[in-house]
Amino acid sequence: MPLYITSLNSGSNGNCYYVGNEHEAVLIDAGISCRETERRMKRLGLSLSNVKAIFVSHEHADHISGIPQLARKHQLPVFITSRTLQQSRLPIQGFPLRALRGYEPIQIGDLSVTAFPKLHDASDPHSFIITYQGITVGVFTDIGAPCEHVIHHFSQCHAAFLEANYDDDLLEKGRYPYFLKRRIRGGRGHLSNQQALELFKNHKPAYMSHVLLSHLSKDNNCPQLTRDLFTQHADTTDVIVASRFEETPVYTINASPVLV
Template identity: 40%
Template sequence: MKQGGRIRFASLGSGSKGNATLVSCGKTHVLIDCGFTLRETTRRLARLELTPDDLSAVLVTHEHGDHIGGVGALVRRHAVPLYTTAGTRLSGRLGGEVPDWRLINPEHPFAIGDLEVWPVTVPHDAREPVQFVLGNGAQRLGVLTDLGSITPHVVRHYRRCQALVLEANHDPQMLADGPYPPSLKRRVGGDFGHLSNQQAADFLLQIEAGQLTHLVASHLSEQNNCPHLAATELAQALNTSPDWITLAEQEQGFDWREIHP
């Protein structure tokens, strides 16, 4: 694919109360997930100097409310093309029909403007969940949240990324000692739940992450993790300092990051 400008990425917010990741290249602006109300999404986009009408597409990873809760209203009001797997659409979580729905076939890449998108199947407790690698012919960004275990298939797809938004959801000891009921603890810590700090760090070792120029720790649990633990664990895997790791926050997300050659 011919390069159409550098890839930039940012977050409107990350955590159990709502998630949305913005990826831009040239005049192409793609929103991955939207767990916020339309009003809140509009407010958070304005912080990044964009409006809903600037969006080229919305991609959805899966149907859990913190990822899909605001999608239906956004794409209906602003007529934004919506990309989901068939399983996500059949979940019934979009609140009705949408004006421009497009099917994601897992493992089949497709183009949106200046971006090429690779949907990657992941182990998570949803109907047909995917995560995404996005590229422009010269640069690759991996967005990898909401999966409970690392598979060889996932490692293979994310091996050549220059930037990565990676789930570091919980610390296993904090989860074990925390307030969640036993059933929820089993779900979060299970193979179809969420990655721990340690699992995320091990993933970095498996993909040989020395070429990363940006690493964002995302989807941190407010009850079962703390930013210092997550950053320290990931930094050790990269042999760097914790302050090099960007932390995606629930309220502020993170501001624009740009992938340089």
């Protein structure tokens, strides 16, 4: 059976990524409201009853603001590291909290979810890979630089949510104050289009069917520019820009064919 993926929202106004099979699914982050999460999933024909857990990448509000209401209403366990929980100020009652540790796979039905450390200006940030019956999907956003952990896992993915946050020229010439520009491109901020493109060109496996370019800056990037940049090097990979305003379609991810 395949995996199904969608970005319910991607950007500084909220992030939420869905990965699941026919029977169970997980959300990576929940930074939009419970109502909006429900509404968008319904439009896509996805059932929240299939969602079995929320995994938290880090404590910034655009990744966790929807968790309390969503987890309470649907009694979803929230997997989060102890340091992220301390800094998040999430309530510790009303829904199940579960420990998250890097490189310790967590089984959600037939899905295996593994967190691994990343470079970002948060207390204990992690990225994720989700595997199922030989299929691997990665969620690589809010990354200051493509460290060896990211490179290793990206090179094994059949599909990936990959941050392409800013264009260097647009950021340099934009209205942001210097300290914020420095934070964004300082190695623990966000991936630029060029950094993400180098990762894509040099480490994308031939069998990667989809890349969802994620967490684009509203002020310092352009969706068409980013899509065009990646499409030139995509080969057979479908390039999708995840929106900060709406959900993407649901994409079907299959295992790579066996060569004989």
